[in-house]
Amino acid sequence: MQALPDGLTVVVKRDCPTCVMVEPVLRDLAARGATLTVLTQDDTSFPSGVPTVIDDTGLELSWRLDIETVPTLLRIQNGAETERTVGWHRADWERVAGVAGLGSDLPAQRPGCGSLNTDPSLADELDIRFGRVTFKSRKVEIGEYEDEHEACFERDWTDGLPVVPPTQVRVRRMLEGTLRQPGEVLGAMPPDYQPCTVEKVAVNAVMAGCKPEYMPVLLAAVEAVLDDAFCLHGVIATTMFVGPIVVVNGPVRRALGMNAGVNALGQGNRANSTIGRALQLTIRNVGGGKPGGVDRATLGTPGKVGFCFAEDEEGSCWEPLSVERGVAPGRSAVTLYAGYGVQGVVDQTSRTPESLTRSFAACLRAMYHPKVFPGPDAFVVVSPEHHRIYREAGWTKAQFKSELMALTTVLADDVLAGLDGMTPGVSEKMRGKRIPKLRPDGLNVVRAGGNAGLFSAILPGWSPGSVNSQVTTKEVRD
Amino acid sequence: MPALIVVSTAFEQAADVQSKALGYDPTIVWVPHPIQDRTDEEMRALADRTFDEIVTRMTASA
Amino acid sequence: MTSRILLDPTGEHTAVRRKAAPRPTSLEGLTVGLLDIGKARGDIYLDRVAERLGERGIAVKRYAKPTPSRLASAETRQKMLGEVQAAVIGLAD
Numbered sequence: 001m002q003a004l005p006d007g008l009t010v011v012v013k014r015d016c017p018t019c020v021m022v023e024p025v026l027r028d029l030a031a032r033g034a035t036l037t038v039l040t041q042d043d044t045s046f047p048s049g050v051p052t053v054i055d056d057t058g059l060e061l062s063w064r065l066d067i068e069t070v071p072t073l074l075r076i077q078n079g080a081e082t083e084r085t086v087g088w089h090r091a092d093w094e095r096v097a098g099v100a101g102l103g104s105d106l107p108a109q110r111p112g113c114g115s116l117n118t119d120p121s122l123a124d125e126l127d128i129r130f131g132r133v134t135f136k137s138r139k140v141e142i143g144e145y146e147d148e149h150e151a152c153f154e155r156d157w158t159d160g161l162p163v164v165p166p167t168q169v170r171v172r173r174m175l176e177g178t179l180r181q182p183g184e185v186l187g188a189m190p191p192d193y194q195p196c197t198v199e200k201v202a203v204n205a206v207m208a209g210c211k212p213e214y215m216p217v218l219l220a221a222v223e224a225v226l227d228d229a230f231c232l233h234g235v236i237a238t239t240m241f242v243g244p245i246v247v248v249n250g251p252v253r254r255a256l257g258m259n260a261g262v263n264a265l266g267q268g269n270r271a272n273s274t275i276g277r278a279l280q281l282t283i284r285n286v287g288g289g290k291p292g293g294v295d296r297a298t299l300g301t302p303g304k305v306g307f308c309f310a311e312d313e314e315g316s317c318w319e320p321l322s323v324e325r326g327v328a329p330g331r332s333a334v335t336l337y338a339g340y341g342v343q344g345v346v347d348q349t350s351r352t353p354e355s356l357t358r359s360f361a362a363c364l365r366a367m368y369h370p371k372v373f374p375g376p377d378a379f380v381v382v383s384p385e386h387h388r389i390y391r392e393a394g395w396t397k398a399q400f401k402s403e404l405m406a407l408t409t410v411l412a413d414d415v416l417a418g419l420d421g422m423t424p425g426v427s428e429k430m431r432g433k434r435i436p437k438l439r440p441d442g443l444n445v446v447r448a449g450g451n452a453g454l455f456s457a458i459l460p461g462w463s464p465g466s467v468n469s470q471v472t473t474k475e476v477r478d
Numbered sequence: 479m480p481a482l483i484v485v486s487t488a489f490e491q492a493a494d495v496q497s498k499a500l501g502y503d504p505t506i507v508w509v510p511h512p513i514q515d516r517t518d519e520e521m522r523a524l525a526d527r528t529f530d531e532i533v534t535r536m537t538a539s540a
Numbered sequence: 541m542t543s544r545i546l547l548d549p550t551g552e553h554t555a556v557r558r559k560a561a562p563r564p565t566s567l568e569g570l571t572v573g574l575l576d577i578g579k580a581r582g583d584i585y586l587d588r589v590a591e592r593l594g595e596r597g598i599a600v601k602r603y604a605k606p607t608p609s610r611l612a613s614a615e616t617r618q619k620m621l622g623e624v625q626a627a628v629i630g631l632a633d
Contacts, residue, residue: 189551286550483628513582
């Protein structure tokens with residue numbers, strides 16, 4: 001930065017009535033022989049009648065001097081600032097300038113205006129331009145004639161849909177949504193096992209269309225998938241359908257305006273859609289696991305663009321999923337589950353919990369294949385209308401789950417391989433034994449959905465067996 | 479589509495800037511500078527000398 | 541201008557590269573477009589390239605930019621995309 005000469009420096013902008021008002025004072029100071037340097041922020045022809053006017057429309061000098069108000073009068077001695085005064089205040093100006101009788105026809109004082117470098121729409125840009133804010137992520141310059149949206153497609157950064165180009169200003173603002181440091185490493189992202197930092201998550205969050213306030217939830221979701229127990233590498237690489245599903249609990253749902261009601265599992269809510277998407281983009285971009293590459297899913301599912309919803313806790317007589325999984329009531333948390341599509345449970349006629357539970361069980365037994373036992377894990381999403389039946393009968397969640405486990409355990413003889421002309425099924429060796437569809441920890445229940453509709457949903461999980469992704473829960477922290 | 483640019487070596491730095499501006503890294507075949515003052519014969523000879531390279535770099539190895 | 545810079549969302553495992561269009565295994569049976577960017581002597585060079593391609597039985601189409609300082613017009617580019625499967629652009633000096 002160029003050094004300011006010893007003497008007086010004044011920072012002004014034309015678009016400030018007080019600066020315009022003191023223009024004669026500046027001429028007066030210059031005429032009296034003061035070494036006066038004026039920095040002008042918007043109009044290089046203002047002020048006139050003063051010998052030394054420096055063009056600071058780039059705002060670098062104002063920024064480095066930390067100017068907040070215009071006009072600001074500074075005294076410079078031996079190359080350093082010794083004092084400053086802001087706005088117009090005759091007594092202060094006379095003291096700083098070391099002269100008497102300034103602006104005698106002006107009011108004794110008048111406040112100034114905001115300095116241009118503090119304009120909220122410019123502040124981030126300037127901090128980046130002048131180096132106060134730096135990023136660890138590689139800077140990618142896009143061509144002068146390149147469309148910035150096409151640029152993202154062509155660099156293979158997207159999930160097939162357009163993304164918001166991750167400029168430095170946008171990433172900076174996204175990082176303001178969390179107290180965590182940009183350099184914090186959340187873990188190594190498979191399959192490339194590159195370090196996934198808070199900053200990388202922010203870049204992908206910008207692309208997904210998140211708001212900064214979504215960052216704490218998103219970071220918790222990334223932490224959850226990076227937990228060894230979630231087995232993310234396997235989830236990405238499998239030929240099965242699954243992808244990570246995010247279920248959100250606690251006060252953060254309201255704070256972010258998440259959807260736990262009508263169309264909860266569908267599109268239309270920014271928080272639901274973009275948090276789910278940001279997680280997938282982070283996994284894909286930081287980890288390198290892409291369809292056709294490490295991702296070998298035969299069919300996949302639309303949910304792999306992103307799948308995130310909030311549990312409807314209000315009015316439920318069942319404890320929220322997070323509380324069931326050990327999070328203190330009233331705290332926000334995310335639960336990650338490797339699941340795929342929505343299997344509907346349409347039961348519009350059951351009036352008793354017994355009958356309704358049998359409907360759920362029948363649908364659960366059909367997961368994956370009606371004759372394959374054991375089957376995948378399951379998330380059961382009970383709608384408010386269905387839940388009402390349990391609430392009115394006084395069934396606890398534990399009771400519901402235990403009934404489901406019992407009703408989804410069958411006699412092997414009924415589902416033997418080859419039976420009903422279908423090759424799949426349970427081995428002949430199991431004849432006479434009872435065999436469960438679900439493993440003991442394989443069933444989770446949440447409540448969500450609109451108030452009208454006697455439909456619930458099952459979200460089937462990954463394949464059965466020893467290689468399994470465990471449901472993981474992480475608390476949301478700022 | 480596959481594209482290739484024939485560039486004189488004097489242009490080396492500018493080509494780099496151009497491709498940044500256009501946003502792609504084209505396949506470049508270099509020809510020695512200068513160009514402007516060459517005779518027709520010399521230009522045809524240049525074309526002959528670089529022809530094989532053009533064909534090779536426009537096609538993928540099997 | 542900082543807005544023409546994007547931050548890399550990837551794990552930075554590899555260099556940032558725009559994918560080049562896939563190359564054909566052979567030019568036989570294709571039509572090659574020769575775009576003259578208008579610098580002096582470039583036409584002679586491209587004439588000879590066209591001749592040699594013709595000797596191999598490869599079809600050639602010729603295009604020209606009005607002046608070297610402008611990009612090929614969108615119309616020219618569209619035309620090329622529709623008429624040829626590979627392009628040689630020259631001669632930049």
